[in-house]
Amino acid sequence: MRYQEILPLPALQAYIRYFWVLESGEEQVGSKQFKILPDGIPALIYQDTPNRFRDEQRQYTPQLYVYGAFTTYTNQLVDGPFRIIGAYFEPTALKAIFKFDASELANQNVPLDDLVSTSLLDQLQQAPTTQEKIELLSDFVLQQVQTLRYANQKAIFASTLLQRGRSLAEVQAQMNLSERTLERLIKQHVGMTPKLFSRIMRFQTSLQLLKTTDFNTLTTLVYQQDYFDQSHFIREFKTFTGNNPTQFLKYSEEKLSNFPAWKKEEED
Template sequence: MKYQEIIPIKQLQPYVQYFWIIEDMSNNIGVHNFKIIPDGVPTLIYQDIPNHLTEQSSTHKSPLYVYGQFTKYTNQVIDGPYRIIGVYLKSTALKALFNIDASEFKNKNIALEDLVSSSVLEQLLNAITVEEKVEILSTFLLSRVTAIKYSNQKAVYASDLLKEGKELKEVQLEMNISERSLERIFKEHIGMSPKFFSRIMRFQFSLNLYRNNAFENLTDLTYQSNYFDQSHLIREFKEFTGVSPKKFLHKVEEQLINYPKIKE
């Protein structure tokens, strides 16, 4: 399996973290199971070789679609050769790109053609190289942010504070806004409540410690991640990955972050 990342052009960097490409063009790769783990980030997906990927959460057949914010893990099955191009967006990007409340995308993936009228899919189908396809997606996204010109600075600031581990009360105090206003900002721009977003950020913090083996034992991991106790940590792990921390370490192979392949 090959994986690469491409940094977006400067104009897109407030909305796009990076483009990623994952592929295996072998004819004998068989069936592989993947999980998508909640990470607080929406993604634009293009299946460059369609019909080999089955989505647990899909209700459409389009190879080009937008993932909203997922509050639970979801499963994918890939059968045969594949190439997937992803646009890993910023947490607050959906409203700025589509002028639709991010809560409308929650736990869904929606065909791009159902969101906007665009020839981008036809262009992607006609393009030859991965670089051309990434450029087509970049041009499309740039046209969206240029046309909408939507300000989401409060949402960006609030989400950054929670990513830093701030408590909700601290965020409200620092931004001088009410609990209700913070809820509205998050549901409009991020697609979930600030409390749930904070849960995901804490889980992702613990998962990064786990990936990097930056802990001595589960007690240490629990303490560093600010969980109440080990059972709390294990419950969160199971809710967001479907497996315990021990099984995650031994049963998954994670080349693309938050998109682990399940080992047989």
């Protein structure tokens, strides 16, 4: 597989973390499984070829769609060669781009046409190069944010603190917010409760450490990330990946962050 990341225009960096392109190459035949991990990040996705990616219920994802932040892992199968282009948004960007509360889009793949009236899909299909497709996606998002002109600085700041590992109590104290106000703010702009968002952020930090640090045992990681014990960490890991850490490292092949290809166990 081939993978690349492209930084957004300066005017979009408050809304888009980066664009990415993932393609299999023509050598792929048959089906391949991918595991999608929760990371608190919504996205806009375009597939060059429709009816490639499908879930475990055999429902195909739309060719051009938005997904809200997912709160658990999902599995997808891709049939044949593919190329997909995505824009990873900031956690609070959905409301600024589409005006919808993030909670309305959580755990869903929603066709873009269901959210806004646009000819973007036709334009993307006609654009001959990846660069032109990314320019079209950039122009679309820029037009949306300039039209809506919405930003909630409290939500952005609270989300940033939670991503940095601050506890809910610390965020409430620093921002002088009640528990209920913080919950309403994060659910509206991120799409889940602050507690769940915080758990996902801790899982993501632990996952990166697991992939990049040579731990002799999990104990160091467990206490470094303030899990109660190793059993607690493994339960959380299974909740967000469907596997224990050993299985995940053994069978996942990751090019795109939180979208690893999954090797079949019989290939081991």
